[in-house]
Amino acid sequence: MNKEVIFSMNTAFRGEYIIHGYSYGKGEKAACIVGAMRGNEYQQLYICSLLAKKLGELETQGDIASGKEILLIPTLNYGSMNAKKTKWISDDSDINRSFPGNPKGPATSRIAAALLNRVKNYSYGIQFASFYLEGRSIPHVRMMVTGNESTSLANLFGMPYVITGMNRAFDTVTLNYNWQKKGAQAFSVYSSTTDTIDDESAHMAVSAVLRFLTRMGIIKYDCHGGFISTTLKESxxxxxxxxxxxxxxxxxxxxxxxxxxxxxxxxxxxxxxxxxxxxxxxxxxxxxxxxxxxxxxxxxxxxxxxxxxxx
Amino acid sequence: MIETVVSVDLMVEEEIKIKKNRLAPDFLHGDEKRICIVSGMYGDELQGQYICYQIIKRIKSDFDKLTGIVDVYPSLNPMGLDSRTREIPGSGMDMNVIFPGSKSGALGEYTASCVFDDIKGADLCVDVHSSNLYIHEIPQVRINSNGADELLDYAGKIGLDMVWVHPSTSVLNGSLAYALNNVGVKAMVVESGVAYRIDQKYCNKIVDGLFAVMKDMGIWSGRVPEINPSRIVYDKDISYINAESSGIFIPEVSIFDRVGKGDTIGTIVNVITGSVEEIITAENDGIICSLRDYPVIEEGSLIARILGGEADE
Structure with a gap:
């Protein structure tokens, strides 16, 4: 595992703020996984922690395919998590409404620009997203209809459902949309919860990502075949x-x-x-x-x- | 007449009601023009409260001069205004990204949809904002570049310090103004001052400008002050100055000040070491049209905008 700095900045009172990425394997930029972008996305960070452990074990065992690299960025907004805030700690802006970002703009816009610049060349982009309504949902993979989306690829996660959604007003400034526009196949993986830990659906999300990476030839991992996903339109x-x-x-x-x-x-x-x-x-x-x-x-x-x- | 546009039950013994005050002549002919003045979408923006009050007060005190329909919606986010919260309390949703809303949506989308339907059919809608907590803005109109040709005439007649034709989120996808423009209602955003404050000088200027527009539309026949035409400004005319360090910002200029290239705008200091982290300088000649008001700065924070070009001549 290689630890790198994705973005860093000084804060007025808390010292340096650093967003780290962790890469497993070396070579072609195969898959990138992004976790919590908001301070209440405990489940999304928890999933990343479980995934990091698994990827570390797979790398040690030599089970990451030769010439393939997986990048995991567990959290972009840990400052808000520490302060028990949802949005960016100093101005309440939202990283996932700041894409594609501007390297000369405000902090969340700089983070968005730095992240997109680092992850844009990966073939597959996976984000652990939080459902826009407050509650519990069946774990699923969501893809935006941008013209580049592939539901057949989304089925390879083996989640119970694949949901396709038309763009909402705010979707064009999200990571998923901009990732797809950069040419990656981008997927949002939704677990059951956001601000509480649900162990069962967290493990389901980890298995889904490992299953997808296996099926794309990025890792070697024996896992259950999962579901034959049912594809639905959000409507x-x-x-x-x-x-x-x-x-x-x-x-x-x-x-x-x-x-x-x-x-x-x-x-x-x-x-x-x-x-x-x-x-x-x-x-x-x-x-x-x-x-x-x-x-x-x-x-x-x-x-x-x-x-x-x-x- | 005060009407409830939408009412939704809150959880415990309370309703959220978005109201409007319709001011109209006693006898209508059916061909009157209608202007909608909307405010209070963000709970921290208070300029619109004074502006709506003054509009209604002036009309009522000279009611026989009213020749059209004026719908005033002072508080689109009443819970936000009461709780000093910018977004819709509870959901935390930014109301100005969810228009035209949805009747099948949650609280914010539902109320947005009801307000949107109520405004539809108006000849003009002016969405009155203040700036946020961080940046002090000169009084200005912002319009969407997509419909600029149709809007510029009205926007210029308000007579504020500039009309900014730009593609920012305040006039784009999901905003009230953008959604109204999409259904053929001319709509623009007025912006001024800073959050949590009422600057009466700015507000009175905006009120005068709105009466001038109403007179031009045939809604008001009373006297209006002489209005100076606004300068039309595009993104290329405005330069942004963002901080490259974090700390406390100490300004050395004021809003509306003329600056030359290289002039000091202010400094960012490190409190614990007593050192200057960064001296912020102007990158071009012009007028300070936006200036940092909230002193805590992080890398990337907007410090100022400079309106350059002919404004400095």
């Missing part, structure tokens, strides 16, 4: 919203088959304890995402259901 997920605000009493978790008309959850009045709303499944399907906040606002998305899908 095929039905959003179920809270009709009322209050305590969210969840009755159905993620990855459960539900029937149209089934009671999914209740919204409870926080003052008198009465049930303000019953949340009913609008379709048959499988719960893909479930909110996990104790209380919810009105109109918040609390479930996403894969329409008419059976286990």
């Amino acid at each position: 095929e997920l039905v959003s179920v919203k809270a009709d009322e605000a209050g305590f969210f009493r969840k009755l159905v978790g993620i990855n459960q088959e539900v029937k149209r008309g089934q009671l999914l959850a209740e919204i409870v009045n926080p003052v008198d304890g009465t049930v303000k709303a019953e949340i009913i499944a609008p379709t048959d399907g499988i719960t893909f995402f479930v909110q996990d906040a104790p209380m919810v606002f009105q109109n918040v998305v609390i479930y996403k259901i894969i329409r008419r899908m059976h286990q």
Whole structure:
């Protein structure tokens, strides 16, 4: 393993801020893996820590293919994690909204530019991303529709689902989008959680990456074949919203088959304890995402259901 | 008349309500022009609160001069304003990247969609911002370069110190102005001052300018102050000065100051060693149109922008 400095800068009060990368194997830039970009992405950093251990073992055993290099960058924003903040510690900007970045711009823009410059020539880019809604989701691989995306490659992760999404307004300033625009095959790997550790789905994410690297001939690793992924468009997920605000009493978790008309959850009045709303499944399907906040606002998305899908 | 544009239940015994004040003549002919003045999208930007107050106050005090419809939306992010939070509290979403919003989205996207639908059909929308906590800005209009030809006439008539035609995120993809321009509503952003403060001089200038535009549109028949035309500025006219060190910034110039190439803008000092880390100098002649207000600096922090070219003549 070779440790390198991806980016460094001085801070006003905390000394030097350094983002490190760790490369395994030597040669062609085969795959790059990027972890936590925000201060609340504990699960994403945890996955990187598990992966780093595995990659170190594989390198020691000589199981990284000759002439192939894997670069792992576990965290870009550990300062915010230490300060218990989500966005950049000094100005609340977001690294994953700063791409392609500007080496002469503000700190997050400089980090984005330095990162993209370092990782742009890798054939495969993998980011452990956090789901944009607060809650738990089925582990999946997401690709943006940019014209360069390949869902058949995404299937090689062996995750339960591959989701393709049209670009949202902010997607053009994310790592994934800009990575693809630079010519890499870029994948966002989503685990079940963000700000809490879920060991099972963390290990699933690690296995998925190792499986992908094996199938691309970058490492030698005997692993389970995983899932034959089901590919979905993001638009095929039905959003179920809270009709009322209050305590969210969840009755159905993620990855459960539900029937149209089934009671999914209740919204409870926080003052008198009465049930303000019953949340009913609008379709048959499988719960893909479930909110996990104790209380919810009105109109918040609390479930996403894969329409008419059976286990 | 005060109307609720959208109402959403919060978690405990509270509703979030985005309201507007519609000011219209008592008898409408059906062909009146409509201007929407929007503010409070970021909870730390307060200039718009004073501006909205003054617009409504002046119209009410001379109501018979009102010949069109003025919709004033002072607080698009009421929870943010109350909690001194820039983004939407809870989700932490930046409201100005989610327009046109979505009726099936979460709180921010849903409210954005309702506000967007309410504004649609207006002849002009002015989204009034302040700067953020870090940078002091001269009063200016920002418009999207894509629709600049149609917007420049209105933008110039507000008479602020510059009209910046540029592709920044404040007028691009996902912003209210960009989304409105996409559906044929002329929309522009007004920016001035610094967050958490109200600069009455700047605000009064903006209010005067908005009345001048309303008069030009046939919405207001009252007297308006004489407005000097704005300078139209493009990205090429503005140079950026970013810090290359971290520490405390001590300015040696003020906003609107004229500087020459090589003049000192300020210094960045290291507090514990008592040393100067960097002397910031102007890279070209011009006027300081943006200046760092928040003194803690890190490498890359924007220190100043200089408006060069003919403004210095």
